[in-house]
Amino acid sequence: MSENIYERIHRTLSWKRIVGFNVVLLLVLIIPLSIRLAQQDTENRSGAAGELEPSPIIPPPNYPVNSPTLERVNSFFGKRGDTVVIIGTNFGDYQWGSKVYVGSVEAPKEAVVRWSQSILEVKIPEGARSGKVWVSINGRQATWNGNLILYDSTRGAQIGIAKVSSTQGRVFVTSATLTKRGVVELSYVSEPVTINPLSGVNITNQINTVDNLGKKITIDFEVLQALPSTQTQILEVNYPGIGIVEILRSELYDGSGRLLPLFAEPLTVKLLP
């Protein structure tokens, strides 16, 4: 009696063998399959939920031994709600009971974005007006020698610095018709830097100083002829063409000594190399 193919398969393949074969096949394929599945679709879904920050642990007050100093306020102009960066020394690692005054008013704690030994980031508080910036660290005060100017871009005068050549730039003002005198402070990297007055302007004083962040030159000037409302170049800055020259602060005053609203376009406050 001859055995057909079905009978041979039926006889040879026992269920035990079939299960065994599939187990072996599973073990062989499980590794490449796992790798393939693991490398699949990295999906990133965001519900943009509010981030919960743990409340910081603030150690007990340990104020600096030395008195605070206040070297720069960046930028020297702003609107309420804008952030200014106050740079100095001996502010303390935390605010504790220290206070910071911006635009002649005390900044509330929620307006202080960052407090560190040498850098404070503070939002210009509601109620602030053009005026002084100072800190009070454990009862000891330090005041910035400039004025923070609150401005309205539709009414304020504008100041900037434009590149003329690789070694020369010019400070200009726009809508500054009421100006009788003013101050411009520039930071620079390489020497020598020379300043020359332009059209109807006379330099009354010029001081070179150095702080922890670099070299500065402060120029006081007076206006001999009324400035037009259009863009007018007032100072010529000659420098070696190395490093950045930046307007750190400026103040314009009218005939009665009143501080004029002033702002600068962020793109026109620096001379880049």
Place this chain on the structure above:
Amino acid sequence: MAVISFDQHVSEGSVGAGVKWGAIIKIVSLLGFAIVIGIFLLVRGVFWGSKINQVTINNSFGNLEYKVPYKNTLYESFGFVQEPKVTMPLKTTTGYVDTTFLLDSGAVVTTLPLQAAQDTGVDLARAKRITLQGFSGVPAFAYLDKITIKIGEQEFEFPATFTESSATTYILGRKGLFDDFSINFDHEDRIITISKRS
């Protein structure tokens, strides 16, 4: 003998069908696991497969879906790295300009270089000034405003910061984009899918 022969014939006929089907079931069972895996991969490829190296926009029934391939970038230290960069039309003062953004799920907000403010017609003097922390801990100023981008044929406005930091490139961050869109980074198929949530 004839009786025996008849019995055997009847017996072969009835057992033959059972044996035949039993053998077929056993062969199918023997390859069952491989068949199931094969069907799974085939179905997955047909229904969930994606096209590579071409931007496709599906805007049927208002369900905007924008697919864009990953871009390969050669790094000196790391070799080729797939980067989720997307090129989209950015609204400027002279019309829409194709701009390449890094799609960064780690960035809070869309960030552009300060110079881009001029191109997009943003008045920095009116924009709110904030600070961003750089890698070195030195704060850099950024100016908060909005930009308009075209996804498919639709315009979308997203909050954006224009930053002074010299290392800034064009980055699409979470705020706005990730609120309204589902973003799928598919490294295996090298494709990014941006789908508008209904």
